[in-house]
Amino acid sequence: MNMTAPPRNNLVANTNRLEFEKTVLPHFDAAYNLARWLTRNTADADDVVQEAYMRAFKFFGGFNGGDGRSWMLRIVRNTCYSWLQKNRSSELVYELSEALYDDKNSGPEVELIENVERQWLRQKIEELPAPFREVIVLRDIEGMSYKEIASVTESPVGTVMSRLARGRERLQKQAGVDEAGGKR
């Protein structure tokens, strides 16, 4: 008995590391994308992703072999929220959209207009409260189903649907306000 114990543990550790990499590494961009949208800046997204993967590795024993992307994004999301709570003050530091004038070597005019519109939309989404922002990011940018989003946010599918409805309505309302302001 004493003889078999050590190698078994070692085998478990090795298989774990391999399984871990196979399960969560393919979702690295998805993890970063969510962290970047929730923290709203690149340096913090780096830190959150790093911490989330360390947590994921520690808790990998609790992974039940289901959907690796939802599992990983759930950890990224939780890490983001505890990070935001700890560093609430820096949430007030609002990064100005760095890509706004990216297109200096101006391409066709249409492309420029589209870029400005996208920039506007990006900013509006960043201004949404996190619970609305995250469902829009997971649905429209990550392309997840409501069921998968429910699993990431640990909330019922009905909540996902109503948050999406309210989040999108907020985006539209802001659009209306801006249009009215422009006419004046």
Add this chain to the structure above:
Amino acid sequence: MNCNESRLLLSGYSDRELDPEQHREVETHIDDCSSCRDVHRRNVSISKALTHESFYYRAPADLRERVLASIDPLENDDAEKRSWWKSRPRLSWEWAVAFSLAVIVVMLAAWPVRSPSDDLANELVASHVRSLMADHVTDVASTDQHTVKPWFDGRLDFAPTVLDFAPQGFVLVGGRLDYVSNRPVAALVYKRRQHVINLFVFPEQGGLPASQGSMLKQGYNLIHWNRSGMTYWAVSDLNLEELTQLANLYQGGQ
């Protein structure tokens, strides 16, 4: 249905997440109600705008390396916590024997429960993941089906049908030669937003289910079907609904 009820369901409507009855009710309502129709249209255009790649923040290249490096000490910590680790030599005959025993036990435990199609599915998922991890998705990168198809000639003993569905949002990005189930296979590579789809094509083999079906493996959706002596497997982290859409488009175009 009144406007308040409809507003809450409009998102589910445009995302095709409502049950058929609710879907019909919303459809009927927005046929009559122009203000809900406008909200729906704007929802759709927001969703569409967000599929542009500039909204998907890709991880910086070096971050993956840094993350993997930060996990290494954790692994060692774990090991050091166990006192037997320090007191025992690392490579003894005990290790070798017990390791082999453990491997045999694991293999015996895993073997009988796996069906041939399970094995194949695992192999295809591994192949899909490998193509993404090694950044080697395509051997021939082209959005032109007339470039991709001839490329396979002479490399395979069959001719896969190559179709592009860019207008429907599934862009053909190229093809790749892969090796699955002890034979060379064609992998057609499509992109939907940021999602990569591998469509594997190879001659039908015995022992596998003939009908169309789908399964979920390690968070990846798989759809398979057979047609004219060929087997098709689509693998992606894309949601099942959109992957089915591609499968239907492909079968419709064959």
